[in-house]
Amino acid sequence: MTLKNLIRGTDLATRRSFVSGMAGSLLGVGAAATFGPRALAQVLLQDPQPAAQTGPLVLGRATAKHVIYCFMRGGMTHIDTFDPKPGKITQGPTEALSTRADGVQIGQYFPKLAEHMNKVCIVSSMSSKQGAHPQAQYLMRTSYELRGTIQHPSLGAWCHHLGGRHNQTLPGHVILGGGADLPGAGFFPPEFQPLPIGSAEDGLQNASLPRGVDEERFQRRLQKLQQLDQAFGEQHGQRAVQSYSKTYAEAVKLMRSSDLTAFDLDLESAAMHQAYGQTGFGAGCLLARRLVEHGVRYVEVVSDGWDTHADNFDRVGELAPAIDQGLAALLADLDARGLLEQTMVVLATEFGRTPDIDQDQGRNHYPQAFSCLLAGGGVKGGQRYGSTDAEGRTVVSEPTSIQDLNATIAHACGIPTDHVVTSPSGRPFKVADKGTPITEILRG
Amino acid sequence: MRIPFLSLLPFLLVATPVLAQTPDKPVADKPVAEKPAKDGKAAAVDFEKQIWPILEKSCIECHSTAAPGPDGKTKKPKGGVVLDSKDGITTSKKGKLIAAKKPDDSLLFTSISLPADDDDRMPPKKKGAPLPQDQQDLIKKWIEEGGSFGSWTGKKADDKAKDAPKGKEAEAGGDKGKDKPADKPKEKEKEAPHVRLQKGLQPLPAATLATFANGPFLVQSLGDGSPLLRVGCAGRSDEVDDTALRTLAPIASHVAELELARSRVSDAACETIAAMPRLLRVDLRQTQVGDTGVAKLAACKELRDVNLFGTKTGDYAMAALGGLKALQNLYVWQTEVSAGAVVRLREQVPGARVVFAAELPEPMAEGAGGARRRAQK
Numbered sequence: 001m002t003l004k005n006l007i008r009g010t011d012l013a014t015r016r017s018f019v020s021g022m023a024g025s026l027l028g029v030g031a032a033a034t035f036g037p038r039a040l041a042q043v044l045l046q047d048p049q050p051a052a053q054t055g056p057l058v059l060g061r062a063t064a065k066h067v068i069y070c071f072m073r074g075g076m077t078h079i080d081t082f083d084p085k086p087g088k089i090t091q092g093p094t095e096a097l098s099t100r101a102d103g104v105q106i107g108q109y110f111p112k113l114a115e116h117m118n119k120v121c122i123v124s125s126m127s128s129k130q131g132a133h134p135q136a137q138y139l140m141r142t143s144y145e146l147r148g149t150i151q152h153p154s155l156g157a158w159c160h161h162l163g164g165r166h167n168q169t170l171p172g173h174v175i176l177g178g179g180a181d182l183p184g185a186g187f188f189p190p191e192f193q194p195l196p197i198g199s200a201e202d203g204l205q206n207a208s209l210p211r212g213v214d215e216e217r218f219q220r221r222l223q224k225l226q227q228l229d230q231a232f233g234e235q236h237g238q239r240a241v242q243s244y245s246k247t248y249a250e251a252v253k254l255m256r257s258s259d260l261t262a263f264d265l266d267l268e269s270a271a272m273h274q275a276y277g278q279t280g281f282g283a284g285c286l287l288a289r290r291l292v293e294h295g296v297r298y299v300e301v302v303s304d305g306w307d308t309h310a311d312n313f314d315r316v317g318e319l320a321p322a323i324d325q326g327l328a329a330l331l332a333d334l335d336a337r338g339l340l341e342q343t344m345v346v347l348a349t350e351f352g353r354t355p356d357i358d359q360d361q362g363r364n365h366y367p368q369a370f371s372c373l374l375a376g377g378g379v380k381g382g383q384r385y386g387s388t389d390a391e392g393r394t395v396v397s398e399p400t401s402i403q404d405l406n407a408t409i410a411h412a413c414g415i416p417t418d419h420v421v422t423s424p425s426g427r428p429f430k431v432a433d434k435g436t437p438i439t440e441i442l443r444g
Numbered sequence: 445m446r447i448p449f450l451s452l453l454p455f456l457l458v459a460t461p462v463l464a465q466t467p468d469k470p471v472a473d474k475p476v477a478e479k480p481a482k483d484g485k486a487a488a489v490d491f492e493k494q495i496w497p498i499l500e501k502s503c504i505e506c507h508s509t510a511a512p513g514p515d516g517k518t519k520k521p522k523g524g525v526v527l528d529s530k531d532g533i534t535t536s537k538k539g540k541l542i543a544a545k546k547p548d549d550s551l552l553f554t555s556i557s558l559p560a561d562d563d564d565r566m567p568p569k570k571k572g573a574p575l576p577q578d579q580q581d582l583i584k585k586w587i588e589e590g591g592s593f594g595s596w597t598g599k600k601a602d603d604k605a606k607d608a609p610k611g612k613e614a615e616a617g618g619d620k621g622k623d624k625p626a627d628k629p630k631e632k633e634k635e636a637p638h639v640r641l642q643k644g645l646q647p648l649p650a651a652t653l654a655t656f657a658n659g660p661f662l663v664q665s666l667g668d669g670s671p672l673l674r675v676g677c678a679g680r681s682d683e684v685d686d687t688a689l690r691t692l693a694p695i696a697s698h699v700a701e702l703e704l705a706r707s708r709v710s711d712a713a714c715e716t717i718a719a720m721p722r723l724l725r726v727d728l729r730q731t732q733v734g735d736t737g738v739a740k741l742a743a744c745k746e747l748r749d750v751n752l753f754g755t756k757t758g759d760y761a762m763a764a765l766g767g768l769k770a771l772q773n774l775y776v777w778q779t780e781v782s783a784g785a786v787v788r789l790r791e792q793v794p795g796a797r798v799v800f801a802a803e804l805p806e807p808m809a810e811g812a813g814g815a816r817r818r819a820q821k
Contacts, residue, residue, distance in 0.1 A: 058668065058669055059665075059667050059668075060667050060668050061638070061666055061667030061668050061670070062667055112805040112806075115803070115805070116803075165679075166662070166676060166678045166679070167678035167679035168662075168678075168679045168680070169679040169680070170679060257679075258682055259679060272804075274807035274808075275804040275805060275807065277807070277808045278808075279808075293705070293706075293729075294678065294679075294706075295676070295678025295679060321808060321809075325805060325808050328805040329804055329805055332802050332803045332804050332805065333802055333804060335799065335802070335803075336753070336775070336777045336799055336801065336802030336803070337729065337751075337753050337775065337777065337802075338727070338729065338749070338751035338753055338773065338775035338799070341749065341773065398520075414667050436523075436524060437524065439510075439524055440510045440520065
C-alpha cells in the first residue's frame with residue numbers, strides 16, 4: 001500500500017505516518033520491519049555507543065568508486081553459464097560459445113555478453129562449504145557465517161560506512177529488485193541500511209508531497225515533529241534514535257534535490273530501455289547506471305529464480321536472456337560514458353549447481369565449485385581466473401573463497417581489508433573476514 | 445608463459461636492473477651485500493648492490509610478483525607483499541614496507557627485526573633463521589638514508605618491457621577484434637603517475653582543507669595518505685558553477701582528480717582547471733563546456749583521462765587535446781566531435797583510447813526470456 005493511498009483513504013494521515021512512510025521509502029528505514037520484530041528490537045536495543053573502530057582508517061587508493069553488484073539468487077549453475085565443459089558428460093545439452101576474449105568460452109545463453117567479455121574477468125574457482133540458501137546468501141553478502149547472536153553488515157554497508165558517500169544527498173547503498181530481506185546494515189547504525197526498491201521501473205515511491213499538503217503545511221509538520229522529538233531525544237540519546245532522526249532529515253533533503261531524478265527511468269529514451277531489455281533485471285541495470293552517474297556508491301540488482309532443481313536447461317534458457325541483455329548493455333553503456341573504469345560490476349551467486357544432471361533434468365546445490373564475474377573498476381578484463389577440473393567438479397587452481405572475492409571488491413574500493421571494526425557487543429570484525437584480495441586481476 | 449622465477453635467479457640478478465633501465469651501467473658482478481657497512485659515514489647504501497641480494501636470497505621465494513610456477517599454477521605473493529620490484533616495495537597493500545628515514549615505521553625492517561619466536565617474524569620460522577644482524581643493520585641503514593632504489597626498478601619493469609607491444613587498439617564504434625586477455629593499453633610507465641607526481645609534494649595544511657568543509661566540494665586524499673587530492677561535487681553539483689570552481693585555486697597544485705559531472709560549469713571554468721598542473725583525470729560529463737573551454741585543458745600535461753560525454757565539445761577542442769601526450773582515455777560520446785577528428789587524435793596520440801560510440805546490444809528478440817514489452821517505437 002502506498003502512502004498516498006493510506007492518506008487519501010483514511011484519516012490516518014498523521015504527521016508521523018506520513019514522514020515515516022516517506023523515510024521508509026526514501027532511505028530504507030522501514031526495511032527494518034521486514035526483518036521481523038526481533039531484528040527490529042535488536043537494532044533498537046543496541047548499545048548507544050557507536051561501533052568503535054580500532055586504529056585510524058586510511059583508505060587505500062580506490063580503483064572502483066562505485067560497485068554494481070548483480071546477485072543471481074538461488075545458486076547459478078556454473079557449467080551452463082561461465083564455466084562450460086564442452087564435450088564432457090556433465091555439460092548436458094548446453095553448448096559453449098567463444099567470446100571476444102581469446103580462449104575464454106561461456107555458455108550459449110549469453111551471446112550478447114560474449115561480445116563484452118574483453119571487459120570481464122571470470123572467477124571460476126569459487127568454492128565454499130555452505131550449501132543452504134539463506135546461510136550461503138548471508139555468507140556471500142557478509143563474509144561471515146549466519147549466527148543467532150549477531151547480524152553482520154553486508155559488503156555494501158561496509159563500503160558505505162567506511163568509504164563514505166560520494167553524493168551526500170542520495171543514499172549510499174541501494175538494493176533493487178527484491179532482497180530487502182537479505183542482510184543490510186547489520187550491527188552498523190541503521191542509517192547504513194540499504195534503500196530497497198522493489199521494482200526499478202516504478203522508481204522511488206512517496207517522494208513527493210501528498211495531495212492537499214503544500215510546502216508550508218509540510219514545514220509545520222516537520223517543525224512539530226522536531227519539537228516532539230527534541231524532548232525524547234534529550235531523554236534517550238541513543239544512537240538508533242539519532243540515526244532515525246538523521247534519516248528523516250536526509251529524506252526531506254532528497255525530496256527537494258535535483259538528484260531525485262536519478263530514480264526516474266522515464267527520463268531514459270525508448271532506445272535505451274530496449275538496449276537494456278524490458279525486463280526487471282534490465283530495468284534494474286538501467287537504474288543502477290543512473291544511480292552511479294549521480295554518485296551512489298553501491299547498488300545491488302537482484303535476479304531471483306536460479307534454484308533450478310528441475311528442468312535446469314529450460315529454466316536457464318528462460319532466465320539468462322534478461323541477464324545477457326541487461327549486463328551487456330550495462331557494460332557497454334558504462335564504458336561509453338567513461339564510468340566503467342571507476343565502477344566495478346560484479347555478478348555473484350551463493351553457490352554453483354551439481355555437475356551431475358539428475359532424472360528431472362535438474363542440477364542441485366553445489367558449493368564446491370562455482371563462478372562469479374568481475375568487470376570494470378580496475379579489473380583486468382578478458383581473462384579467466386582459476387579453474388575447475390575437466391568436468392567442473394572441483395577447483396584445481398587458484399581456489400577462491402567467498403571472503404577472497406569480497407576482499408577483492410573491498411580492496412578495489414579502497415577499503416583496507418585489515419581494518420578492524422568492533423561491534424557494539426565488543427567483537428572484532430573485518431570487511432571480508434580473513435579474505436585476501438586477488439590483486440593479480442586488479443590494475444595497480 | 446614465463447619461465448619459473450626461481451630458475452631465473454642467477455640471470456635476473458645480473459641482468460634485470462640493467463635490462464630494465466640503464467643499458468650503459470656496468471654490470472654488478474657479484475653481490476657486495478653480505479659486507480656490513482662498517483661505519484655510519486661510509487658511502488650511501490646501494491640498493492641494487494647491497495640490499496637486493498639480501499632480498500633475493502631470503503625473501504622473494506615467497507614475495508615475488510605473481511607468476512606461473514613449475515606446476516602451471518600461478519604463484520601468488522604471500523600476504524600480497526611483493527619485493528621483487530620497486531613498485532611492489534613502494535606500494536604494498538599491507539602497509540608501508542618502507543617509510544623513508546623511519547626504519548621503525550617500515551614493515552620491511554620491523555618484520556625482520558622481530559624476535560626469532562615471534563609469529564610475524566620474517567623469514568618465518570619454518571623457512572629458516574632470522575637474517576644475520578649485519579644484514580638487518582644494512583637494511584636499517586638503507587632506510588635511514590632515505591630508501592633510495594637508484595636506477596633499480598626490478599622485475600615488473602622488465603616484464604612490462606616485454607609485454608609492451610601488446611594491442612592498444614582504440615575500440616569504439618563496432619571494432620570487434622579479439623582482445624588479448626588482460627591487456628591494458630599504455631602500461632609502460634615505470635611507476636604509477638600519481639606516485640611520481642606526489643613525490644616531494646607537501647600535504648596541504650589541514651586548515652586550508654577545512655575551508656571546504658561546508659562548501660559544495662568533497663575534497664579527499666587520493667588514498668593511502670597521498671597529498672594529492674580528489675575533488676568531487678556529487679549531490680551539490682547544482683551549486684558548482686564557474687565562480688564556485690575558482691574557490692579551488694588555493695589547492696590547485698594538489699588536485700589530481702576533478703569530478704564536475706552534471707555541474708553548472710562552463711567554458712570559463714576551464715581556465716581554473718588549466719591551472720592544475722598535477723591533474724590526472726577530469727570528469728566534465730554532461731556539463732555546458734564546449735570547444736573554447738576544453739581546448740584550454742591542453743595546458744594540463746599530465747591528463748590521462750578526460751570525460752567529455754554529453755558536452756558541446758567539437759573538433760576544435762579535439763585538435764588541441766592532441767597535444768596531451770599522456771592521454772589514455774577520452775570520452776566523447778554524444779558530443780559534436782566528428783569521426784574524422786577522432787581518427788586524427790588517434791594518430792596524434794597513438795596510445796589513447798577515444799570512445800565516441802556505445803556498443804549497445806541489439807534489442808531483445810520478441811518474447812525472449814519472458815521480456816516484458818513496454819513502449820515500443
